[in-house]
Amino acid sequence: MSIITPAAAVAAGQDTIRAEARSLDTLAEALAGELKEPFVHAARLLAETKGRVIVSGMGKSGHIARKIAATLASTGTPAQFVHPAEASHGDLGMIVESDCVLAISRSGETRELSDMLYHCRRIHVPIIGMTFKAGSSLAAASTAALVLPECGEASEDAPAPTISTTMCLALGDALAVALIKARGFTAEHFGAIHPGGKLGAALKRVRDIMRVGQSDPLVSPELSVPEAMQAMSVGGIGAAGVVEGGKLIGIITDGDLRRKLTPEMFARRARDIMTANPKTIAPDAPIADAIAIMNEKRITLLFAVEDGRPVGVVHMHDLLAAGVR
Known part of the structure; x- marks a missing residue:
């Protein structure tokens, strides 16, 4: 040999x-x-x-x-x-x-x-x-x-x-x-005929996987904290968008509640505990952009907005389910 x-x-x-x-x-x-x-x-x-x-x-x-x-x-x-x-x-x-x-x-x-x-x-x-x-x-x-x-x-x-x-x-x-x-x-055409696998998932758009309706909880800034918490539990994403005049002005997350947990918190309004001007994404943006923003900002969800108006929300779990890493 x-x-x-x-x-x-x-x-x-x-x-x-x-x-x-x-x-x-x-x-x-x-x-x-x-x-x-x-x-x-x-x-x-x-x-x-x-x-x-x-x-x-x-x-x-x-x-x-x-x-x-x-x-x-x-x-x-x-x-x-x-x-x-x-x-x-x-x-x-x-x-x-x-x-x-x-x-x-x-x-x-x-x-x-x-x-x-x-x-x-x-x-x-x-x-x-x-x-x-x-x-x-x-x-x-x-x-x-x-x-x-x-x-x-x-x-x-x-x-x-x-x-x-x-x-x-x-x-x-x-x-x-x-x-x-x-x-x-274009990449959009390419994604349409490559729906399977990681490549196909990365070429999808945010609108393809974002949550809408009850899965996209939105609350008024004047809503009480207990009522806002109830809305968050219905949505199942551990967060709620705060909307005023149809525009997204803030977000409340489980982390916000933990960080601001005091006996007085339950007498306050959503506006008082929200994170103002949250990071958002366009619904037609590639999913790859969404995961890049989440990784950079170390967050787990993004509201999709058009002209400042929330139209859906995408969670890290949705990205993982779609096969994006």
Whole structure:
């Protein structure tokens, strides 16, 4: 069994990463040169697609194709991966006239892609070919041929797809981001199709999780402290907003009651024990902003206000329940 030394492992890793970084610099330069026109053509084809973008490739190119399809779909461009071998056995039915195909092949001669390319030409589906060979069958069949600059692979001993797949992945990301810019796709749009997990939660808005109605207790500044305490218990958040003329002027929390607990307190008014000018947030603000304010101010809730008028309240428990940390 071969044993690799730490020095040899690190050296191989660094050589690989640096080689891939150089190849990406070369690709970026090509986008301003020989790749500029086909890249713009490809981006326009994708932007004008009425149906879905069908991304396909065989072997390692297939893995890259799956990732590109996922990136496009998650950024507002309907896309799916179709395996080229399965396409020849019925999955060609997934490709219709309103679609666009992005096919990836390092050599441009991947046999399994031939039936898909023929099908696309037959029903007039535009083809974007991503390859390293300008004279290949894929380049010739493509409506827009993205011919990447040849940079070899990371290992000459066993030239497994490394640099080439990195370049294809980067070019796919470049197309996706170009479409994001062209369509004005925003974080709000992104959040709408990423509702699950921490990322989706952080992209939600305060209005999506804030409490309203009885869960948002509001009291008059002239209300007695016992009555204010009763309102706080009904709300279940350990606090109540103090409102005058429809505007939020203060907040009473459990902490305020503990700090000001005296026999005389129960004869006083809400105005006397409230914290004036509390920190607030807009209902359309991202949840991430709410948790940032709570962490900075070391508080556990925020009233959401519009033009100074309270419309809801968000508690730290709501943020935790939504999956934000």
